[in-house]
Amino acid sequence: MEIVAENRCFGGVQGVYRHASTACACDMTFGLFLPPQALRGPVPVLWYLSGLTCTHENAMTKAGAQAWAAQEGLALVFPDTSPRGDGVADDDAYDLGMGAGFYVNATETPWSSHYRMWDYVAEELPALIGARFSVDMTRQAITGHSMGGHGALTLAMALPGRFKSVSAFAPIANPTASDWGQKQLTAYLGVDPSSWSRHDATLQMAERGVDGPVLIDQGANDQFLDLLRPEALANAMVARRQNGVHRMQPGYDHSYFFVASMMPDHIAFHADALED
């Protein structure tokens, strides 16, 4: 594992690291914020999954999360959103291929040789981080924005017991019924929709829900409301009596200004769930 950068940040360290990924069969880069409390012993960890077009870097520099994580003593992980490199398949569209892994294990050509972001985020990267940094992997929580909110919700529901809490900022909530989903799930998983359902937060909420608390924030002025389908997830949460809150935030759009504005509440929410 190579240290790309380490910057002092709110008394802790904002690091960027690169490693050879087995899951993705390429080099992968991730960000990790360790709060000052990590010097005294392992700290709980919050995963932040990013949205379409992002790398590990967007949230690390624009979400303002380190300020609140340092107060609460939480580590933050910022994975990339897809495999990358010369030999990795891509597409001209911003919403397929690099920057658009959708947190699935692709089964279809040309994607299946590298696009295994589910395994990368669910298995390989947690093992690496647990082995190499002062984090307590028995205390994990997960969040994400847009495509990353989709990833956070679907991972949390598929891995019961793994995450103490899950939240999302404007998640792609019902991809099997959206152009943000049908296109990508067809490309990565094939035309049979039965293989898609585990990657749809609304369907998974209806089928199984999640143990820990759920917090969803959605901007009412989000320019992508039709693609995100938040009403489907809200319906499924309440129909299931899921322990959770779905908040509609007047005036906010889909940008990182929205994410940064809601971040204090999300960090406090996860810190509360992660307390021993």
Place this chain on the structure above:
Amino acid sequence: MEIVAENRCFGGVQGVYRHASTACACDMTFGLFLPPQALRGPVPVLWYLSGLTCTHENAMTKAGAQAWAAQEGLALVFPDTSPRGDGVADDDAYDLGMGAGFYVNATETPWSSHYRMWDYVAEELPALIGARFSVDMTRQAITGHSMGGHGALTLAMALPGRFKSVSAFAPIANPTASDWGQKQLTAYLGVDPSSWSRHDATLQMAERGVDGPVLIDQGANDQFLDLLRPEALANAMVARRQNGVHRMQPGYDHSYFFVASMMPDHIAFHADALED
């Protein structure tokens, strides 16, 4: 004045605006954050001047200042760092020309026709903002990073009574004695060093100081310490008995992770000085 963007942010609005600048003889773009308190009446305003290579956007997206400004009810102005456009002189170096205006009024060709950032930040932009937004121009403060810290300090000392307080993050503290300064001041103002002294924070501190309180933060691991010359400014501040604090911050470098980490203290410092 054209609205480029307005995003809801921490209950207020992060706007980006473009206007035809008389001082710079080109279109100029600036960011302005209005906190929610501005809906109820004019709020005090903190100027943030950016460093080399930056536009209006860097601090707006990476410094995390809106979170704290919204708590305190402060507006934030993020000017660009130079004139821009097809007809504007430039240089291949990152530290001269576009992105490197150094907050001076250039007198030398080819710079003098557009590079009038002093007049732009000291006169034109305050007049525009005071006329068009819910801000109280009798309550202003100023800060900045690196080249912007140089600008903040030299403006505050040249305009007594304008700013209630001044702070800086790793300012270029003594440009007349540094390669970050001699090169640019020669290009913009000519070879005679007597025209440079009003643009050197250390010389101005020795000569006149400033009424309001001063807060300087400097990272001890800053990769540009030799160019910034913080010891010269600290010497001048203490020799003058200036009301102020110069803090050396262990472990921090020159990045926006440093700026963001110190931002809560700077916003609190200015909010305190700006209280009625």
